[in-house]
Amino acid sequence: MRVLHVISEMGSGGAETLVAGMAARGQEYGWVSAVASGGGFRADGLAAADVATFPVPLARRSKLGVLRSAAAVRRASARFRPDVVLAHNVGASLVSRLALLPRRRPLLTVFHGVADEDFPAAARILRHTADRVVAVSPATAARLAEAGLKAPAEIHNAVFAQPPVFGRAEIRASLGVSGETPVAVCLARLEPQKRHDVLLDAWARLDGDAVLWLAGDGSLRGELERRAEAFDGRVRFLGTREDGPDLLAAADLTVLTSDWEGLPLAVLESMAAARPVVATDVGGVRGVLSGGGGLVVPPGDPVATAEALGALLFDPGARELAAAEALRTVQRDYDPHTLMKAYDELLRTTLGGPR
Known part of the structure; x- marks a missing residue:
């Protein structure tokens, strides 16, 4: 055929x-x-x-x-x-x-x-x-x-899962992040649909030392980079990347603050890599995370997003439990x-x- x-x-x-x-x-x-x-x-x-x-x-x-x-x-x-x-x-x-x-x-x-x-x-x-x-x-x-x-x-x-090429420590070292620093990664184009403005507002509300990787490029990059100058290196723009599995291996969770989605592959890829997810309640996201594996937040709500990020980024036990649920869900259903x-x-x- x-x-x-x-x-x-x-x-x-x-x-x-x-x-x-x-x-x-x-x-x-x-x-x-x-x-x-x-x-x-x-x-x-x-x-x-x-x-x-x-x-x-x-x-x-x-x-x-x-x-x-x-x-x-x-x-x-x-x-x-x-x-x-x-x-x-x-x-x-x-x-x-x-x-x-x-x-x-x-x-x-x-x-x-x-x-x-x-x-x-x-x-x-x-x-x-x-x-x-x-x-x-x-x-x-x-x-x-x-x-x-x-x-x-x-x-x-x-999800057509692919293993990482490099180890967690190698990727973190290449991006200037210490082994103990909590890291969230957003795998999304820098376009209006993905609402990185909401994500940056949420990141500003976090209490604690953590780094946000923005992996993607797009029409809003210049504007977002100017907004991120106030974060003193806690937000890093990685541009378009071909090493998604490596970034997931090096990060602690994935975050997606889109206004709309169908069934985002970034969520499924994160779960297949045993990384929990914080994502907006759009499209098929709630159905994917209904069995665990992360937290769902309302679209356009930086306060709820910050609370969900804090609950997983700074609690290794909660993160480990969500990671196990994420992997189990994606292996069973996707x-x-x-x-x-x-x-x-x-x-x-x-x-x-x-x-």
């Missing part, structure tokens, strides 16, 4: 992590995979592993940008000749449908999430572009249904084999049987 993934880019985001994992593991399920994207280090890694990759310019919010992206996907499809196309998110769904006209191949869209106010528009676009829609969490599927999209499928995200089997069955059913 020839599967073409279409996604805007292949950097450090959660959707990109999922695509990289699915493309790498697909061979075990009889897939021949390819990825059409705007590029990034994950695309480079797949190309090095002999997975076909095709360049697609990022579709800007203009008709010309969408048409250029669609033309690039059409060229990729002509070269790869997929049996089915998996588009990741709404923009990729629109571009892929235009590229595949007339309807010669099934198009399935994996919906990773949008801001609350964008659900009606997303549901409307998906109704006209996707043959099937897959939501990455029950909460996201419910929101799509409320917005008017009938019967989206549910396949919740899983196994990549379960995810791959579900997608394989859905794709083959859509195609009318094994190919």
Whole structure:
């Protein structure tokens, strides 16, 4: 079964992590995979592993940008000749449908999430572009249904865990942190959705010596760096990183203060690394952490975020208990084999049987 993934880019985001994992593991399920994207280090890694990759310019919010992206996907499809196309998110769904006209191949869209106010528009676009829609969490599927999209499928995200390359002490030393200092890491692009402003407000309220690593880059970096000058080195900007497993091994917990998410891979990756999580109650986060593994806080609430961070950062016993619960939950409920089997069955059913 020839599967073409279409996604805007292949950097450090959660959707990109999922695509990289699915493309790498697909061979075990009889897939021949390819990825059409705007590029990034994950695309480079797949190309090095002999997975076909095709360049697609990022579709800007203009008709010309969408048409250029669609033309690039059409060229990729002509070269790869997929049996089915998996588009990741709404923009990729629109571009892929235009590229595949007339309807010669099934198009399935994996919906990773949008801001609350964008659900009606997303549901409307998906109704006209996707043959099937897959939501990455029950909460996201419910929101799509409320917005008017009938019967989206549910396949919740899983984590394709990778072991760290370097040890905890080595990573900490390279980043200038002593072995005993509590460290929280936020693996998120520096964009408005992720609400790093709330995180910095919470960090200012913490009593105790701790360091916050911000791993990611984006349009807000300059503004956030200026705000962080008052923290005297307790907030460190690491930029885009390709060593997420190493950072998790070196940190004590993960924090995510987003306004919206689908089912964030950063949360699952942290739990797979036996690191507890402090995250906002958005998308599928509450469902993931309902069995333990961290603390859920209201969006946009720096006071509650600071209290949750303090409860785990400065209490090794509580942190150890949450870490064990996190690992147990992700191993039981978010196994990549379960995810791959579900997608394989859905794709083959859509195609009318094994190919």
